[in-house]
Amino acid sequence: MNTRQLTELAQQLRVDSIRASAAAGSGHPTSSMSAAELMAVLLARHLRYDFDRPQHPGNDRFVLSKGHASPLLYSVYKAAGAINETELLTFRRLAGRLEGHPTPQRLPWVETATGSLGQGLPVGVGIALAGKRLDRTGYRVWVLCGDSELAEGSIWEAAEHAAYEHLDNLTAIVDVNRLGQRGPTRHGHDLDAYARRFAAFGWHTIEIDGHDVDAVDRAYGEAESTRGQPTVILARTLKGKGVESVQDREGLHGKPLKDADEAIAELGGVRDIHVEAPQPPAARMLHAVRTGHLELPRYEIGDEVATRNAYGQALAGLGTARGDIVALDGEVSDSTRAEFFAKEHPDRFFECYIAEQQLVAAAVGLAARGWVPYASTFAAFLTRAYDFIRMASISGAGINLVGSHAGVSIGQDGPSQMGLEDLAMMRATHGSTVLYPCDANQTAKLVGTMAGLHGIRYLRTSRGETPVIYSPTEEFPVGGSKVLRASDTDRLTVVAAGITVHEALKAAEALDREGIQVRVIDLYSVKPVDRRTLREAAEQTGCLLTVEDHREEGGIGDAVLDAFLDGRPMPRLVRLAVRTMPGSATPEEQLREAGIDAQAIAAAGRLLVEHAVVR
C-alpha cells in the first residue's frame, strides 16, 4: 500500500469507528480516530498476522492497551476481513462479540482483556518475555497505549522490566492525543516529556506526527531494526482527528458523534478497503511440551514442614515433569520458596523484582502464549495487583497465584506483612479456585493439581512449620474436604483450613476429654466448597464453628455458608476470625490474641453446644 492508500485506509477506520459507535449509541469514536493512521500502517505493512489462524506460532501479537478505542480495533478486524460489515454494527450489543472493551473470551485475535488503563503494556511485556526467552519464533509484540494511561505506575513497572530484559521484540505505540477523559493530560502534546521518561528507563524513543503515514511507517521500521532495547513511538495526534466539530475538543470523551452522517461525509464517506496483513513466517513452537512423570516431594507424617517449603519443592518437581511450567517472583523467592524452582529451572524463572502488578501481568502474558505460570509473593502483597487479577479473570487467563505468609501466624513482622484479606479478594474473583493447605503433602498435591485447572487458581501458604498429618498418597480433589475426626455422637463440627486445622484438632481433643465429641473438617478447597460434606456434618452435628486466620469477611466462614444458601434450613453457626488489628508478637501469641487458637475454639465450641449466644 502506498501513502494515498494508507491514508484512505485510515479514513475508513475512522468512518467505521464512527459507524459502530453510532449503531451502539455509545462508545469512544474520538479516541479511535486519533490512532487511525497508527493502526492503518501497522495492519497494512508491519503486523505479521494470519487472521485465519490466530494461534499461528509465528504471528505477531497486538495489544490494545487503550481498550476503550475498541471501535478502531473492530474496524481493523473488518478491514482485515476477520469480521464483516454486519457484525461491525453489532458493537456493544447483548451476546455480541464486539464488547465495549475487547476480551479474548469473545474474540480469538485479542490477547488480553483491556479497559482498565495501564494494563496492556505490562501484559505485552509478559508476551514479549515469552517470545524472547521461551517461544523464540521471532514474533514481535505491538502495544497501542493512550497518553493518559502513562500516569499509571504499572506502565513504569513495565518500562523498567522491558528494558532490563532487553525486549527489542516489544514496541509501545503511544497515541498522544493530549486529552484524557475529563480534560487535558499532564503533559499535553509535550512528546519530549514522555521521551525523557522512557529514555531514562532504557527505551529507544521515536517522536513522530501520528497522522503522517510515512512517518509512522518509518518509525515502525526503526522499531523493528532496533536491537537490545524496546522501542516506544510517541505519536502526536488529535483526538477526533478529521472531523472539525470534535477534533481536539474537550468534553467529548466516550460519546458517539452527534451527527454521524455529516462526520462520515466530511471524512469522504464509507469505504470498503480490504487489507491483507503481512503473513507471519513459518514457525514452530520450540517448547514441544515435555510431559514426564511427576515426582512430587513426599513428607513423613509427624514431621514439621512449612507449607511454603512444600510449595517450592513441589513446584520444582512439577517443572521437571512439565516443560510448560514457568515461575515468577516478586523479589521474595527466598521467603515464598520459589527459589527452589529458580535453582532447578533458571531458564523458566522470571524475576519481577518488587513490582506485583507487573508480576501478575507477566503471568497473564505468558499464559496467553500457552505457558502455565506460577506467580508468588506474600499473600498481603497480592492486594497490590487486585485490579490485574480482576482483569485476568475477564481475560479467562489460566494463571496460578501463590500467596505466602498468610495470616497473623507469621508473627513478629506485624500487620503490614500479614495476608488477612486475600481469601476475600480471591474468592470474589470470577471463576477462581481458592486452595489453602494445612500440611506439606497436601500442598504438594494441590500444586500439581492447580496446573490442570482453568481460570485464576490461588494457593495460600503459611510461614511457620506445621505437622504433616496426611500421607503422601492421599488425594485432595478440588471441591473436596477432609473429615479428620468424626463419630456418631458428634455435637459440633469445627471447620478449619491451613494453620487453624491444627488448632482445631487440639481443641477437639480437649473437648473430647470433657465429653463433647467434635467433628473436624479440613476445608482445603475454599472455593469451590464441599457442600455435601458440610451439609451432612451440619445435619449430623447440628451446629458449625468455623475458624480462620483471616478477616471475618469473605473468608472460610463465608465459604462455608455458601453450602447452605439454597433455601433449606440452615445449621446454627459461629465464626472465629481475626477481628482486631494485630501488632508484633510470636506466632502463638498472635493466634491467642486473635482468638483463633485451640483454647478459643474450645471455648466457642462449648458455648455453641450449650445453645448459648456466642457473640
Add this chain to the structure above:
Amino acid sequence: MNTRQLTELAQQLRVDSIRASAAAGSGHPTSSMSAAELMAVLLARHLRYDFDRPQHPGNDRFVLSKGHASPLLYSVYKAAGAINETELLTFRRLAGRLEGHPTPQRLPWVETATGSLGQGLPVGVGIALAGKRLDRTGYRVWVLCGDSELAEGSIWEAAEHAAYEHLDNLTAIVDVNRLGQRGPTRHGHDLDAYARRFAAFGWHTIEIDGHDVDAVDRAYGEAESTRGQPTVILARTLKGKGVESVQDREGLHGKPLKDADEAIAELGGVRDIHVEAPQPPAARMLHAVRTGHLELPRYEIGDEVATRNAYGQALAGLGTARGDIVALDGEVSDSTRAEFFAKEHPDRFFECYIAEQQLVAAAVGLAARGWVPYASTFAAFLTRAYDFIRMASISGAGINLVGSHAGVSIGQDGPSQMGLEDLAMMRATHGSTVLYPCDANQTAKLVGTMAGLHGIRYLRTSRGETPVIYSPTEEFPVGGSKVLRASDTDRLTVVAAGITVHEALKAAEALDREGIQVRVIDLYSVKPVDRRTLREAAEQTGCLLTVEDHREEGGIGDAVLDAFLDGRPMPRLVRLAVRTMPGSATPEEQLREAGIDAQAIAAAGRLLVEHAVVR
C-alpha cells in the same frame, strides 16, 4: 554537631539497631545500618521537630518508606529522648509500641504505617501537598526510601505527581544499599540509573556517598534551598555497614546479627548520645476549620437522579459548610461527579490523574495532616489501590473512598468498568464502614455522615438514574436499614441495596398481586449491618432473599449472614448475585442476564416461600 559527633551518632544508631533486633530475635538490622548516617544528620541538623509536641503545626514530617528499617527509626527516637533504653529493647514484643513496621496507631511520631514497599513516598506526596497548598506553615517532608522499592510503579506515580505540583517541600532520600531481600537489585550501585529516572520525571537529583556525613549534610542543605521541584538524594551505601561479617553481603536480609556483642564492639561499643533536633518555627494552622451550616441538596420524591450526581452535589455542599473537606480525583471527575466539588472549591480539589494508588496515598497523607479527604474513581478501579487501602487501615487513616459505576447496571461499557468485587474488598478492610445508597436524598445524607466517622469509609454509587424514594428529611444512621414494605402477613424478606432496592420493590408488588406478602429492606449500611432489623425480619417472615449487583462472595449476602452468626437458629436464606461474566448490553439487559432484576427476585421468592430448594 560536628563531623565527628555526627559519625559517633551514626554508630550509636547502628549499635542500637543491632541491640533492638538482638533483643527481639528478629528484625532488619542490616537494612538499618546502611542508612545510619542519613538519619543521624537528618535528626541532628535538618529535621525541625518537637518530639514532645508531634502535633506541632510547624514540625517537619518524616516518613520511613522502607518500613522494615524500623530498628533505625526507634534508635533515632531513643537518641532524641522520645523513648528510653528499656523501651528500645521491647522491639517486636506483644503489646509494645515498637512494631516490626512502624504505625501511627502506636507511636505519635509516625505519620503513616509502612511495611508494604513503595507506599511511603506516595503518602509523603500527600503530606507535602497539604503543606504546600493548604497548611502553608512551611514544614518540609522527608521520606527515606529503599532502592528495592523503586521498582514499584507507585513510586513513579508519586514522582510524577510531586514534580507536576512543584513540591519543593518534599525530599526523597534513597538508601541505595544495592541489596534487596533475595539478592542484588536491578541497578546495584548505579546511582546514575536512578538519577536519570527521577530527573526525567522533573526532580532535582543529588548523588552522594551516604556514609559521608558532610556530604549528607550538604545534600540536605541543597534540598532545602531548591525551589520549584522536589529533590531526591541518591545515597550510595552498604547494607550492614560497619560490621565486616555482614557488610555488603547477600543472604542476611531481615536477620539479627549472629554475634551482636562482637558487632557492637566492632562499632565502638554502646553509646548514649542525646540529640536535640532543630526546633520547628512558631506556626499556626491556617485552616482554622470553618464549620458552617450544612446545606445538602434536596431531591423531590419520584424524580430520577443518579446517586453519583447526588454524591457530587452533596460533596460540594459539604465543602461549603466545612473548610477541612478536600476532594481527590483519578481523572474521572466528570463521571464520578467530583467535578461539582472542583468547580466550587478548586483550592481544595486535587487532580491525581489516572493513578489510583497515588489517589488513595494522597488521601492518606492529607488525612495525616488533619484534612478530611473524599477520593473518588470508578469502584472497579479502586481495586488498583487495595494494598494502599489495606495499609491505610493499619494507619487508622480517616479517609472517604467513593466508587462509582457499581455493578453490571452500568450497561454497555462491559466488565472492565464494572465494580463487582468492591464490596468484598472494602468489607474485608479492618474497621471499615461500607455504605451503598439507593436514592439521591439517601446519598446526600450519607455523604455528610461519612465526614464524621473513623477509619476507612466507603460509599458505592451507581451510574444510572434511580427514582428518589426518600424525603430529604429522612435520617440514615450508620448501622441502620430501612424497612420499605412490611405487614403482619409477610412470608419473605427481600434484602437489597442500591440499584436492586428498586428491583426488589417491583418484585414485591408483583408477588403481592399473587397473594404473597413480601417485606423489603434497604440495607444501605452494608457494614456495620443492622442485625436487629434483619433478625426481626427473619423471625417474622421465616426466610430471607438477598439480591445485589455484585459478585456473590463478600457482598450484601454475606453482610446479611453476619447478623445470624451468634449460634442461634438461622433463617432459610437464598442469595441472588452476579454469577456470570457479563458482556456489553443495556442496563436493563444486564440486570436480567445476571438474574438480579425484579423478575428473578420474584421467581426466587416464589420458590423460597414454597420451601423449594432454590439453587
